[in-house]
Amino acid sequence: xxxxxxxxxxxxxxxxxxxxxxxxxxxxxxxxxxxxxxxxxxxxxxxxxxxxxxxxxxxxxxxxxxxxxxxxxxxxxxxxxxxxxxxxxxxxxxxxxxxxxxxxxxxxxxxxxxxxxxxxxxxxxxxxxxxxxxxxxxxxxxxxxxxxxxxxxxxxxxxxxxxxxxxxxxxxxxxxxxxxxxxxxxxxxxxxxxxxxxxxxxxxxxxxxxxxxxxxxxxxxxxxxxxxxxxxxxxxxxxxxxxxxxxxxxxxxxxxxxxxxxxxxxxxxxxxxxxxxxxxxxxxxxxxxxxxxxxxx
Numbered sequence: 001x002x003x004x005x006x007x008x009x010x011x012x013x014x015x016x017x018x019x020x021x022x023x024x025x026x027x028x029x030x031x032x033x034x035x036x037x038x039x040x041x042x043x044x045x046x047x048x049x050x051x052x053x054x055x056x057x058x059x060x061x062x063x064x065x066x067x068x069x070x071x072x073x074x075x076x077x078x079x080x081x082x083x084x085x086x087x088x089x090x091x092x093x094x095x096x097x098x099x100x101x102x103x104x105x106x107x108x109x110x111x112x113x114x115x116x117x118x119x120x121x122x123x124x125x126x127x128x129x130x131x132x133x134x135x136x137x138x139x140x141x142x143x144x145x146x147x148x149x150x151x152x153x154x155x156x157x158x159x160x161x162x163x164x165x166x167x168x169x170x171x172x173x174x175x176x177x178x179x180x181x182x183x184x185x186x187x188x189x190x191x192x193x194x195x196x197x198x199x200x201x202x203x204x205x206x207x208x209x210x211x212x213x214x215x216x217x218x219x220x221x222x223x224x225x226x227x228x229x230x231x232x233x234x235x236x237x238x239x240x241x242x243x244x245x246x247x248x249x250x251x252x253x254x255x256x257x258x259x260x261x262x263x264x265x266x267x268x269x270x271x272x273x274x275x276x277x278x279x280x281x282x283x284x285x286x287x288x289x290x291x292x293x294x295x296x297x
Contacts, residue, residue: 009061011037012052018068025072025214032077036067039081074214086139089146091169093137096161098224100139103282104201107253107289108143110280111197114251118196119150127152127178131245133187133200133238136224138166138179140199145175155181156189159223186234187241198246201255202234203227204264231260232267239271243294252292261287268292 009017018033026032038045040060056064070080078084078099083092086100087108093099115128122128128151132141135155145153157163163181170176182189186202204227211217217225227233235254246252252272256264261279268277274295282288 008055008058010052011041011048011054011056014056014061014064015048015052018064021068021072025074026077032071033068035077035081036071037064040064040067074216074219076216076219079219084137084139087143087147089143089173091137091139091142092165092172094161094165095219096159096221097137097165098220100137103288104140104255106280106282107199107201107255108140108147110253110289110291111140111144111199111251112147114197115144115148115151119148122150126150128197129154129193129195130197130199131155131187131190131193131195133198133242134202134224134234135166135181136162136201138169138181140201141166141179141181142169142173142175145170145178146173149178151178153179154190154193154195155179156184156187157181158183158185159221162224186238187245191241191244193245194247195245195250196247197251197253198242199253200235200238200242202238204231204235204256204260206231206260227260230263231256232264235264235267239267243271246292246294248294249296250294252290252294254290254292255288256290257288258286261290265290 015033015037019030022029022032034045034048038048040063067080076099078093079095083090084099087105118128130153132155135141135157141153141155145151160183163183166181170179203225205225207226242252268290272292276293278291279287280289280291
């Protein structure tokens, strides 16, 4: 899509042109074009559809054209807009962190269900403690803190850039007083502590299967995706830590993907003897995460 000089275009015309330009790259070209147009116009997406007869300035039209070119080249729309939706909230993202996936919302639901039950067993001023390993944008940690006031969440990440993004999101969502983010590898920064819930969404893509540009995932940081030869290197290193970090009777949640989930299940079974272990499905009915109820010692 290219700019059209000084000739004014209506929003409906621009939306149509943007949709055509994205048709071969996006699974939802009209929705993407509408999001980009709303971003340029500084309006909600619904306003775009309701005001097709309105005009934007030439500068706005040129900006829209340049954003469509970025999207057509494969750049994920979340990186272009600077935010992604997750569990009903918008999270700031950059190309230094993974874009939150809908599948990961299941970890949040499992964690919240357990945390609410645990909170009911505590005194009013006590809190349920949670650890998010590989915190990234902070989507998991901040969502849990926002959903349940009787929680305190800590998160770790090896990327200083990711820690900054997570801290920014905690401030945006007014949960910074109940979230603490620590720089370090896996659970190393917090091995002197234990938690009611431990969550990890670690790199789990086999090195040979890493996506490449112009695939959208090819724009994401490879260190957040690359799980080694079979996709489970990070989990092999983390599982012994997880056993130490979770309280007796606590919950451990580990996300992976259908090609690696059963091998992860075996590793978990070898680490957490006598624990209750189950596999959970994502929205598409695919096996997506391992759920571990630690034994009461």
